[in-house]
Amino acid sequence: MKGRKILFILLFLMSGSVPPLFGRHFYQEPAKPSHDHVSLVDSINHLAGVFLRTEPDSAQALITESLEVSRQYDYTAGVARALFLQGNYYQNRGQLELAYRTFYESLQLHESEKDKKSVAECYNSIGDVFRRQKNYKEASRNYDLSFALANEIGDSALVSENINNFGDVFRDQKDYDAAILRYNEALEIDLKINNGYGVTDGYNNLGDVYLYLADYDQAISYYNRALRLAESMNNQLEVADNLNKLGRAYAAKDDLETALFYSKLAATVSGRIRLTEELMEAYYSLAEVYQRVGRYDKALESHMLYSKFQDSLLDVRSVRKISELQFLFESEKKDSEILLKEAELETQSVQLKWLITAVILLIILALVFYRNYISKQRVNNKLIAQQEEIKRQTERLEEKNRQLKIINEEKNEIIGMVAHDLRAPINQVMSVVNLMHYEKESFSDDMVSYLSIMERATTRMKFMVSEILDAEAIENSTFNMDIENVDLCEIIEEEKKNYRLYADKKKLKLTTELVGNPACARVDKNIYRNIIENLLSNALKYSPEGKEIKLILRFEADRVVTSVKDEGPGLSDEDMKRVFGKYQRLSAQPTGGEESIGLGLSLVKKFTEAMNGEVWCESTEGNGAEFFVSFEKVTSNSNK
Missing domain, CATH: 3.30.565.10 (Histidine kinase-like ATPase, C-terminal domain)
Incomplete structure (x- = not known):
């Protein structure tokens, strides 16, 4: 490495140009991570991105691991990607201030790497933070920046996501016609490129608009499409969101029993993977439905839980802190540009002193051999330290595996409890469906079709609950055999x-x-x-x-x-x-x-x-x- 640096300087001297060697701008070739380190970090980041939608806590552990390895080997792109995933983790948990700070740090690193797609994704996520804080001006500005870059690089999925976000801004401002127009435009793109996550988001958004317009059947239809697609992709974030929305839609339709079913299920899924915003919405819906059916003790309990999460999510100080951070980051960016211009001027000045540079070069040549010896000693010490670190990491992974085993056992217990509680309401629904069969001659074709869908859905749910309860009975030794x-x-x-x-x-x-x-x-x-x-x-x-x-x-x-x-x-x-x-x-x-x-x-x-x-x-x-x-x-x- 040192030899290549010296050869580079000598070639510059021979060509009549001298690289800057004075002061803080002395040329330093950055250390580069090996191919194995890059592959390892990229694999960890990819797996963390998958777990963000299914097991956020596992994703957080992988993100921490990625940041440690990336910084240890000076892999800037790996650090930037891990920070972007960290921002998504904070955002899903309602920690918007931390999300904003992390997204912005990721943005700066991606800009230094000239990674336009990742820069566009960062602008898009920062826009989401501002939209959740109802700062639509800043949200739209960041969405515009993301949309322009997505079009420039021809990323259809990212273009569609930005169009959906523009629709969200219109929806939040109650311009529903404009929102529907944007959502359908994005959905058409996602269906064309077979983007499952985008299609799920599109169905969700259209369901939201029709819910605001009081077209409950249309809203429930879109929510069910989104739910089926999210389940097929094991996208637990979207599953929790759709269960919440189905609960609200049925409550608005005065079908309180069904609303209670979906809201409870949403709370269970959201709590299992620690989704603060979805859990808050589930408790709000439960409080409202319990109050309407006269269960005031349950309504009070649910509303207190809702208020607890709402306070942490919509803290006014957090909104103000994000604005302060935005100002500081913008100022820091301008200061960096000024420093860069000063560096260019200083470089031009230093290049005029080529005679002094030649003398310094001779001194450097004499010191290279000594530095090589010191470097070898440092490498040996670093290898020993790395071996110790690998040992500590192995111990941490064993402890995490033990914790995951405990969590899995708790999950199985919760699933069994939920399945047991679901059996009675499912039987009630099936009884109603069977009664409706006697009247179906007076139904329209659409109603007969809906009845058939309900019958298949309840039969499938009963089968799934039976399987879960059978498994639980065998494990608990309560299954009778002849x-x-x-x-x-x-x-x-x-x-x-x-x-x-x-x-x-x-x-x-x-x-x-x-x-x-x-x-x-x-x-x-x-x-x-x-x-x-x-x-x-x-x-x-x-x-x-x-x-x-x-x-x-x-x-x-x-x-x-x-x-x-x-x-x-x-x-x-x-x-x-x-x-x-x-x-x-x-x-x-x-x-x-x-x-x-x-x-x-x-x-x-x-x-x-x-x-x-x-x-x-x-x-x-x-x-x-x-x-x-x-x-x-x-x-x-x-x-x-």
Whole structure:
């Protein structure tokens, strides 16, 4: 490195030009991070960006790690990106002053790196901070800067996001026609480029406008579209936001029971991932609905929680502090420009003193060898320090993993409680839907269509709640079983008939095969049927058209083995490690757009082991999968 610097200066002297060597402007070649360090930081930042939408606390831990590594190796772009993600974390938690400070610091670093896209993203986020503080003039100014850069670099997704933000400003100022115009313009762009997050935002925004216009059915329709899309992308931020909005829409429509359901669910999701603003809105909605249904104790409790979060979010001192910070940052930027001009003038002056420069160069040449020796010593010491730091980081990661395990157990408990509480209202809704079927001849076509949608939705919700409660019952050892000698052949043929219509619909061939001499097995008949239904449903869900699914029953010496074999995409090595875990979503995608909460295979494992059976899977990626369950075979001497 030093040798290249000296060669650079000598070449300048030979060409008749002399680089500045006087004072603070003496040439220093900046240290550059290695390719491995850049890849590591970029990977951490990417993962933190994903976790911001699903697990903000995990994202915060990764952001802190990225900042430490980036600053240690002087990776400016990595620091800038991590600060941008940090600003989003603060903004999602309602800490707007910290968000503004962090976004602005990120902006300055991105400008020094000449990264126009990231600069545009920073202006966009700073505009969001001002809009939330109702400072629409500053919000619009920052959105304009972001929009101009997005157009310049041809980033359609960022252009769409800015158009949506302009719509937000119009909406907040009650110019709803202009807002709808902007939202539809942005939505058209996002649909064209298949931008899932942008489409979700567009549906959300249109739902907001129609809610303000008291067109509740239209608002609920857009909110439901956004919710389904957010769930499919596991975007927990948008899921919480949409649940809140559905609660408000149903409350405005005087459907208080449904409003209470969505607001409670919004509070649960927001609290789980610590979303301050969404949690505040959920408590506000709960307070309003509880008051309208006469539950004044619950209304007071919810309103107190709402007030607590509102005070932290809309603190007037925070608004004033952001304005002061903006002034300081603008002044600092101007001072930097002045210093840069002074540096250029000083450089021109120093270049006239080339004779003095030549003498200094000779001295530098003499000192280089000594400095190289010192540098090697420093590198060795730095390597030792890095090894110690890696050890400390490993210990911190182990502690974080322990904390995450505890949080996961608490999450499972909350999910079980929510599922149990949901069962009664779902049954009530299904009862109402069944009653409405008797009157559907008097309904319009649209009403019949809505009734069908409600029936499918409630059936799916009841199935999901049942799966969650079944899993909870097995884990708590409260699941009752009736183990007896069962002829599995009959159940296999029944399930083949039950699923034939589904298989024909997807153009799949469903066959059965018996291997060995038939005999009974020791199982609970209904639970075994549930296991087969889960395995068949899973195979049908992931099998492409024209393929075959085999339901095989093998009678071995002392075991009866049932397997479901498909010709789908198979499982990767990573999928095989977590295939029977709870709430797991594997890499393969359903071929018919089906949805899943990730409990089916987990229940298969728990049911099988509860009946003293064995379960496993054999698969190679790209060549289908075969799931096996094995139970005790009934011999001639076995008793029922």
